[in-house]
Amino acid sequence: MLKFLLQRIVQGIVVMLVVAFVAFCIFRFLGDPVNNMVGDSATEEEKEQIRQQLGLDEPVAMQYLKFVSNIAQGEFGTSYRTRTSVIEQMKERLPATLELSFISGMLSILLGIPMGIYSALHPKSWLSKQFLVGSLMGISIPTFLTGLLLIYLFSVVLGWFPSQGRGGLVELGWWTTSLLTVKGWSYIILPALTLCIYQMTLITRMVRAEMIEVMRTDYIKFAKARGLPDRIVQYRHGLKNSLVPVITIIGLQLGSVVAFSIITETVFNWPGLGQMFIQSIEFVDIPVMSAYLIFVGAFFVILNLLVDIAYAFIDPRLRVH
Amino acid sequence: MNAIKIKVVAMIDSDLWYSFKRSPLIIISATLCMLLILSSIFAPWLAPYNPFDESTLSLWAANLPPLSTDEDGFFYLLGTDNQGRDILSTILYGMRTSLGVGLAAVVFAIVLGTSLGLLAAYSGGWLDNLLMRVADIQLSFPAILVALLVNGIVKAVLGNSQMEMVAIYVLILAIGLSEWVQFARAVRGAALVEKQKEYVQAARTMGVPTLMILLRHLLPNVSSPILVIATISIAVAIITEATLSFLGIGMPQTQPSLGTLIRVGGDYLMSGEWWITFFPGITLVLLVLSFNLLGDWLRDALNPQLK
Numbered sequence: 001m002l003k004f005l006l007q008r009i010v011q012g013i014v015v016m017l018v019v020a021f022v023a024f025c026i027f028r029f030l031g032d033p034v035n036n037m038v039g040d041s042a043t044e045e046e047k048e049q050i051r052q053q054l055g056l057d058e059p060v061a062m063q064y065l066k067f068v069s070n071i072a073q074g075e076f077g078t079s080y081r082t083r084t085s086v087i088e089q090m091k092e093r094l095p096a097t098l099e100l101s102f103i104s105g106m107l108s109i110l111l112g113i114p115m116g117i118y119s120a121l122h123p124k125s126w127l128s129k130q131f132l133v134g135s136l137m138g139i140s141i142p143t144f145l146t147g148l149l150l151i152y153l154f155s156v157v158l159g160w161f162p163s164q165g166r167g168g169l170v171e172l173g174w175w176t177t178s179l180l181t182v183k184g185w186s187y188i189i190l191p192a193l194t195l196c197i198y199q200m201t202l203i204t205r206m207v208r209a210e211m212i213e214v215m216r217t218d219y220i221k222f223a224k225a226r227g228l229p230d231r232i233v234q235y236r237h238g239l240k241n242s243l244v245p246v247i248t249i250i251g252l253q254l255g256s257v258v259a260f261s262i263i264t265e266t267v268f269n270w271p272g273l274g275q276m277f278i279q280s281i282e283f284v285d286i287p288v289m290s291a292y293l294i295f296v297g298a299f300f301v302i303l304n305l306l307v308d309i310a311y312a313f314i315d316p317r318l319r320v321h
Numbered sequence: 322m323n324a325i326k327i328k329v330v331a332m333i334d335s336d337l338w339y340s341f342k343r344s345p346l347i348i349i350s351a352t353l354c355m356l357l358i359l360s361s362i363f364a365p366w367l368a369p370y371n372p373f374d375e376s377t378l379s380l381w382a383a384n385l386p387p388l389s390t391d392e393d394g395f396f397y398l399l400g401t402d403n404q405g406r407d408i409l410s411t412i413l414y415g416m417r418t419s420l421g422v423g424l425a426a427v428v429f430a431i432v433l434g435t436s437l438g439l440l441a442a443y444s445g446g447w448l449d450n451l452l453m454r455v456a457d458i459q460l461s462f463p464a465i466l467v468a469l470l471v472n473g474i475v476k477a478v479l480g481n482s483q484m485e486m487v488a489i490y491v492l493i494l495a496i497g498l499s500e501w502v503q504f505a506r507a508v509r510g511a512a513l514v515e516k517q518k519e520y521v522q523a524a525r526t527m528g529v530p531t532l533m534i535l536l537r538h539l540l541p542n543v544s545s546p547i548l549v550i551a552t553i554s555i556a557v558a559i560i561t562e563a564t565l566s567f568l569g570i571g572m573p574q575t576q577p578s579l580g581t582l583i584r585v586g587g588d589y590l591m592s593g594e595w596w597i598t599f600f601p602g603i604t605l606v607l608l609v610l611s612f613n614l615l616g617d618w619l620r621d622a623l624n625p626q627l628k
Contacts, residue, residue, distance in 0.1 A: 015458055030477040136617075140610040142560045144567045145583065145602050152590055152598075163591070252461070259463040266568055267587075278568055281473040289473055300461050 008308045012301040017068070019297035023290035024067045027077075028060075030286055076291040081283045086291045090273060095175050096166055097272035100264070101257045103179075103188060104195035108257075109250060112200040116207025120215065121234055131204060138201030143260055147194040147267035154190060161186050164269040191268040195260060199253050206249045210242040217241075244314055251307035255300045340622045350614040357608050361417040368410035373575075386596060400596040403585060408596065411582055412604050418578040419608070422492050423559040427551055429497030430558075434504025435547060439535050441505065442512035453509070456502045464499035468561055471495035472570050485573045492571055496558050503550050511543035545623045552616035556609045563605055579605045 051057060058066075070076075076086035119128035141149075155163035168183030169176045178184030214220065215238050223233045262274030269275070273292060280288035341347055360367055386400050400408050441449040459467060472495045476484050484491070515521060516539070524534050565571035566580030567587075574581060579601045586598030 015461075018458060026474060026477075030474060136610065136613060137606075140556070140613050141606050142563055142567075142609075144564060145605065148583070148587055148590060148598055148602070152595055156591060156593060255461070256463040259466045262465070262469070263564055263568065277469075278570075281469060281476065281570055284473070284477045286477060289470075293470065296462070296466065304461065 004312070005308065008305055012305055015301055016294075016297055019294060020068050020071060021064065023293045024064050026293070027067070027286055027290045028063065071294060076294075077287040079280075079285055079288050081280070081285045081288075086287050089276065089288070090291060090295065091174060093271060093273045093276055095177060096270060097258065097261055097265070097274060099177065099179060100188065100191055100195065100270060100272060101254070101261055103192040104199070105254045105257050107192060107196040108200035108203055108253075111196070112203030113207055113246075115200075116204040117211060117239065119204070120208045120211035121238075123212070135201045135204050138197050139205075141197075143194060143198055143263045144267050146197050147191070147264060150190050150194055151267070161190050163190065166271055191264050191270050194267065195257060195264045198260065199257055202253055203246075203250060207242070207246055210245055211238060214238050214242040244311065247310055247314065248307055251303055251310070255303045258296060258299055337622050340618070344618065346614065347618045350611040353607060354611040354615060357416065357604075357611065358420065360413060361420050364413040364417045368407075368413045370407040370410045372406040372410045372414060386594075400600075402582070402597045403589060408600050411577060412579070412601050415577050415579045415582050415601060416604055416608065418489070418572055418576065419559055419562055419580070419605070422489060422496070422562045422572075422578065423555050425493045426496035426500065426558045426562070427554045429493060430500040430554060431504055431547060431551055433497065434501035435508050435540070437501070438505035438508030439512055439539060439543075442509040442516060443531070443535055443539070449509075452505065456505055460502050460506075464496075464557065465561055465564060467499035468495040468565060469568075469570070471498050472565065476570075485575075488571065488573055489576070492562055492565060495565070496561050499561065500554050500558065503554065504547060507546040507550055508543050511546055512539050515539055515542050549616060549620045549623060552612060552619055556612035556616065559605070559609055559612070579608075 074087050076090070078084065079086050079089060082089070115131050119125075119131045122128050151163040154161045165187065166178055166184075167187045168181035168185075169178055170180045170184070178188050215234075220233060220237055223237050228237075258274075261270075261272060262277055264270065265272045265274040266278055273295065276288060277292040279285070280292065341351075365371075402408055402411060437452055441452040472491060475491045475494070479487065521534060521538055524538050529538075562571060562578060563580030563583070566578050567584045569584060572578040572581045574585065577585075582601040583598055583605070586594075586596075586601065589597050
């Protein structure tokens, strides 16, 4: 068990080093970092000074090491566009993205799993067919279109919720939250719904497929033959055994919530990290681009690790080895 | 002549055709798919107006609702957009771009993924290991993020002004690179199984060159997973292209795809001009939906375990 976890941690570190290498290459070899940092009026001496400050005259391997150690200390450099510290910018925007992802992740799990279980257990029922049609629509409608649809319906026609930005904020230290006021919730509900629909669809489909597979196995038939009540067969034998792959998928899906939040944040003008990333691509703001890449990489690695730990709790076979 | 006859009979007799005939939903979605593809191929002849001919555009005819006629007596079935372009015509041309980019990106992903997958399975050893680790790492990042990143990197290399001219190729590259992993994995898995079979070993003993074994013997036998993934990948590629264009980093306004049209319409949604967004949006959904349905059906029909 411990060996298994250690192995996974080492793997995670390797992945992070690779991601950092990609980020480093983007930073170092795309355009001249010095020219991007100083104005056009800078003299050669000033440029030389910055070049030495960045350590650009050292060997590439040394530069990479320095890059990694800077990141480990939370130093991501300065944005080319706003001339402010990247880490400060990210700190300011982190709560917005994490709250949005968290709410929509919870929504998609709480709605998706029951829908998947129901349509697996009652494949012929009317409601299951609706779920199936709905899930097909869910994967066929792009996230940004869902967002526009919700804006038109709930903001333009009905006027119930605001469509742009984040409001009703409460400050808790450096963390700003919109979850403590009614106004805050009215701002977060539409983007969270938009973000959750695609994930919810995938979760429903996976749970359904997995559960149908499990319900076909011999031990389920045996449990039925033993005369166990349906509920016990379905939940204790069926659901429990279909959960293992479902957890992996959900874990990875939650990771892609962060990626899809790029789209949702753009549609709803939500001041999070995704919006920052899109702006950085638009203005070729390379330090912000590579910092975001590292953030997403770290997020995925940590998520994968948590999934592995959850595995060990659910699947006793892993605990023995 | 006889050979063709046998082929036709074999096709009508096949399980695939049988399951096709039995499902009305699949017949509808295949028809819809063909219709959309044909109407985008023949867009220049079908479109009532040429939306890129600037001499016919006038701002007086901008933002007209569906079924309206402007002062000069021109009729607009689906209304006009902010530049006075006929929406039906922009959709036909936009779908052409969307489908073209989607198909080209998937072809690129198939060629790249299949050759790397075959190579990995056939050579084994460190090359196989390296390729599959790269695939694993990339797979843990969502396709849209990879596509965004490739796009951003190319933009940094080329600069904004040149970007517009090559936007379509950059998109194909970015989307193709974000989707090759699935093909590589499926092909590798299937090829590893096929490799052990006697006909491959027989070919090897007979001294058939490796490249020939890969292309003539292995490739045809791993083609059904490729077909299934390709159909679903087209849907994903069309969505990815639309998303990138919607975010403003895909097709430029001078050469719009469905995503670009929706982006433009989004700005007018708040003032109630819904048709600029709605019609390109519904076209996009129908396009993606028909490919998804076909892909689902192909997967079930070609899966021997379900029979």
